Amino acid sequence: MANKLSQLDQVFAALADPTRRAIVMRLCAGEASVGELADPFAMALPSFMKHIHVLETSGLVQSEKSGRVRTCRLSPDALLGAEDWFQQQRAIWEARLDRFEAYVMKLKKEKEQAAAKRPSRTARKKGS
Template sequence: MDNYIPALDVVFHALADPTRRAVIHRLGSGEATVSELAIPHNMALPSFMKHLQVLESGGLIKSHKTGRVRTCQIVPLKLAVAETWISKERAVWEGRAERLANYVENIASEKK
């Protein structure tokens, strides 16, 4: 497959879950502790930590521990991989839609 990029699988898997997307959205505003990130989510901390592990193993976030406090921050480079792929796909589909619109317009004008 021409556009198969293994890094995309990891990114899209991590972003497939609404909890993980919410974490990424929150970290877009700046780093936060695990406790701060967990507050809006109605789940036990061990369950929430699994979401963070998926994000961290995918390279979308990184964390560091100071004492007993773990702080997370976003890693924009991994998101850029997905953004680049989406942009290329958008360009392909916009081109196809434009060609289809031209085709329909030509058929309509021929019928007149």
């Protein structure tokens, strides 16, 4: 479990940076060379390569070098752990919200029952 959590932490840490999220979004359209990926960003290539390294370490991106060109592609399976985590969180919160709704409905019903037991104002006035 600790190893899986570590992998999940790496994925979330990698996606925490807007540059890396933009790289992942670009790779959703298909593989690209590092040069193509770096082109929209105003940073030196060594700095950009640090982003690629973080994405590779997290498992989100794979790259291979052919001659002088390094090509990157997305590894969508790396997102499965994050997807599982989100589904677990959603289930927890849906259950909490369902319990809260049931509690609110119970309070509403109790209030209605208490109001029904009390005589109405017009009935009280007639009896006076």
